[in-house]
Amino acid sequence: MPVNRNALIRYRTIDQCLQNRRRKWTLDDLIAACGDAIYEYQGIDTGVSRRTVQADIEMMRSNKLGYEAPIVVVDKKYYTYSDKNYSITNSPLNQQDMQVLSEVSGLLKQFKGFNHFTDLNEMVSKLEDKIYSQKTQSSPVIDFEKNDNLKGLEWIEVIRKAIVAKKAICITYQSFKAREASTFCFSGYLLKEYRNRWFVLGMQHKRNAHIMTLALDRIQAVEVDEEPYRENRTLDLATYYNDCLGVTKSPGQRDCEVVFWVDAANAPYVITKPLHHTQKVLSEDETGKIFSIKVILNFELERELLGFGAKMRVLGPRILVKQIKAQLVKTLANYENNQE
Known part of the structure; x- marks a missing residue:
């Protein structure tokens, strides 16, 4: 029909x-x-x-x-x-949908070999897998990372439309640290995904208006606001997050060289999946390799480094070494306090 x-x-x-x-x-x-x-x-x-x-x-x-x-x-x-x-x-695709998807997939595959279109590779794979599973009525052969219980996804389209239309929005928001929610006017500039969580970068409308990043899963309500939209005149959105892991960043925050050692057994994993695009191998011996990345210091960086446990040792800068040590002391204390 x-x-x-x-x-x-x-x-x-x-x-x-x-x-x-x-x-x-x-x-x-x-x-x-x-x-x-x-x-x-x-x-x-x-x-x-x-x-x-x-x-x-x-x-x-x-x-x-x-x-x-x-x-x-x-x-x-x-x-x-x-x-x-x-x-x-989530409804099953009909024959007309399947034909359109097949045509789109065929078109996108023509661009897979070009460097400028490397981001299309995953999209094409998802499309081809969807078409295969629908045609054969079988289980997908590719299992992409997803989180079905993720909160905040309902705000993506609302915020995206506001950004495109350059309209301010009224957001009711409660961070994990706040005792209660607050409502404020906000001009959004960029939606960003990090590890299956979504965030929006923009400016909060106040006398001391400042750039901030909001987690969509902490938003309780979004409505288009009548206040004038505040244009982004200071940030290069294409490169804003290039010098950090995650999304925790303040405008003007400077990056630094982070140096760390990884043992020989785990160094190959860090080589094949770099922590950051600036990663370099500085030296190596039979015990492991020493790497460097150039990033700002933030919560996500600490969490990433701590995730390696005893397989990694942070060598610099000094302030980061001190913070990592403090976190490890607290971790050890948690285990010692729970001993029977």
Whole structure:
């Protein structure tokens, strides 16, 4: 059954709304959300009728498009999914989808050999594996790293749209250290993923406005704000994180040379998977190798180095050696205090 672009936008919008279980969705809320989405993607500002959205919901509930979405009405007013993990994006692909995916995969594979398109390799592999598993009705042969319980993913599209449209957003946020949540205006500049967690870099609107990085899994609410968007005029977003592991960084923070020794048994792992793109081998002997990387000192760096345990020894700078030693003393004390 052919489906026009506007209908697909509405289905996707309804699906995103019903996945957001932090809010209760009435039919009027869904109508408004669909109208906003059509205007954003198509530039059409005629609105969406009540009958259209009701028909969309019935279509999503049916198996005509293969969705069979478990949409229910709670308290005779609020729409939601009875299965909190459901999404139409998880639905099996039909033949038309498979054909399109195959064509896209074939197109992308033409670029795999070019250095400028090395980032496409994983995308192509994922597509090919998806196509293979769908065609053969068998298990995938590639298992990519994922975290099904990851929080905050529902904010990615909202924040991305705000960044593209250069709109300020109002964020309700509670860090792990804060006793309670706070709400503030924020201009986002860059979404970044690090180890399956998502972050947004931007500027908080205050008198002492400053650049900050927020973890999406600590966000409780996001709404478009009427305050003027504050343009990024100081940061090179393409290189901002080049001198650090992770995302903990302050503008103006300087990198330094971090030197560390890794024993002979584990040095090959560090060579084949460098800690940072600046990694160099300074020297080696039968006991192991000495490496260096040029990065800023932050929490993620300490955690990465501590993860090697006795297989690694940090040699410099002096302040980092002191911090690593302090962490190891605390670790040893934790074990000694728990002895029976």
